[in-house]
Amino acid sequence: MDFQVSLPLDSDGFLRRECPHCMQEFKWHHGPANEEAETANEPAAYTCPLCGQPAGSDSWFTQAQLDFIEQASGPMLAQVVDDELDRMFRGISSKHIKVKQTGRLDVPPQPDPMTEPDDMVIVASPCHAYEPVKVPEGHAGALYCLVCGAAFAT
Ligand SMILES: [Zn+2]
C-alpha cells in the first residue's frame, strides 16, 4: 500500500521546516536548485541555519505538517479498506447468492490542503550556495550552512 501526502511549497519552491532543537521555523529549497545541487550527495544530516544543530533529514517536519499528514493518511487508509470490502462483496455475488452490502465505513473527509505563505528571506551560505534556505525576516546574528554547518554572517 502506498499513498502520498503532499506538503505545499511556496512560490519559490521552498518547504517550511521546524528545527527539532530550537523549534524555530525556516525553509529549505525542495529538490535540487540547480545542476550542482543535483550532482551533490544528499548529506546524512542537515544543520539548522538558525541554531547550528544537526538532525537527520526526516526530523524537520513542523507540527502543522505532522498534524496534516496524520489527518490526511486516516481517510486514505479508510478508503483503501472500503475499496477492499467492495471487491470482496463483488467477488462472492453470483446469480444464486444475493449479497447486499449494508452500511459503508465512514470515510472521514480529507483535510483542507495546506497553504504556504511567501514569507521569510532567501539566504545562501558562501560554502554551499547551491542549497539556499529561507530564514525569518529580521533574524540577527550568525547563520549556519544547511549542508555542512559552517557559520556565516549575512
Ligand atoms: Zn535550530
Ligand SMILES: [Zn+2]
Ligand atoms: Zn556549507
